[in-house]
Amino acid sequence: MLEIQEKNCFYLFNFDAPKADQQRFFSPEFWQEKQRILGSAKGRGTTWFVHSEDLFGVNTALRHYYRGGLYGKINRDRYWFSSLENTRSFAELYLLARLHQAGLNVPKPIAAKVEKTGLCCYRADILTEKVENARDLTALLQTEQLTQPLWQEMGKMIRKMHDLGICHTDLNAHNILVQQLGNEQKVWLLDFDKCGEKSGNDWKADNLARLHRSFLKEVERMGILFSEQQWHWLCAGYNGDV
Structure with missing residues (x-):
């Protein structure tokens, strides 16, 4: 730098x-x-x-x-x-x-x-x-169902961040992007303002719960295509059960 x-x-x-x-x-x-x-x-x-x-x-x-x-x-x-x-x-x-x-x-x-x-x-x-050819997850979920591997990839990405001891204090569905690369899709995490390192492990479950609440909120507010099955896929990726 x-x-x-x-x-x-x-x-x-x-x-x-x-x-x-x-x-x-x-x-x-x-x-x-x-x-x-x-x-x-x-x-x-x-x-x-x-x-x-x-x-x-x-x-x-x-x-x-x-x-x-x-x-x-x-x-x-x-x-x-x-x-x-x-x-x-x-x-x-x-x-x-x-x-x-x-x-x-x-x-x-x-x-x-x-x-x-x-x-x-x-x-x-x-x-x-600037992440090219990408859409806000909530915008995408208004019209499309995402695949099981993509939800699992989302969970893996969050787990990797947590394993580094980094807490995303504003982890929500709007701060996740899906990039279209030909026939493939790639998950990105955004907006790390006011985020940083955190000790211990208890906060990790709270961080995930915050993300889950944001999905449920957008189901009501924006009608996104989200179900508990998709959340289980994300958690499976997070927990390495894939």
């Missing part, structure tokens, strides 16, 4: 040698000037998709960190600064790097930015791989 400071901004790059204009990689306007914007997605803020395969080996997703809930209406995007390692973007980039190196299907980490504002606050951005 290449770490750079420029005035009140700190940058973390997942490449060895500096690149031209790298401090501007976190500006949507920069990519628009270069005519590299592929599209965008609306959530808490806007995620911009960038044509960058020639630069990083993959196309990328640029995301600014925004607060949610009632507090987010007062303070939209500023966070308390304690250390660089604990900032939202640096922590997520380091975690993605660890999971990526361990062979999990997570977006490749590219770069992170922290901008200190005032004495004790910061704003943050992150640049990660």
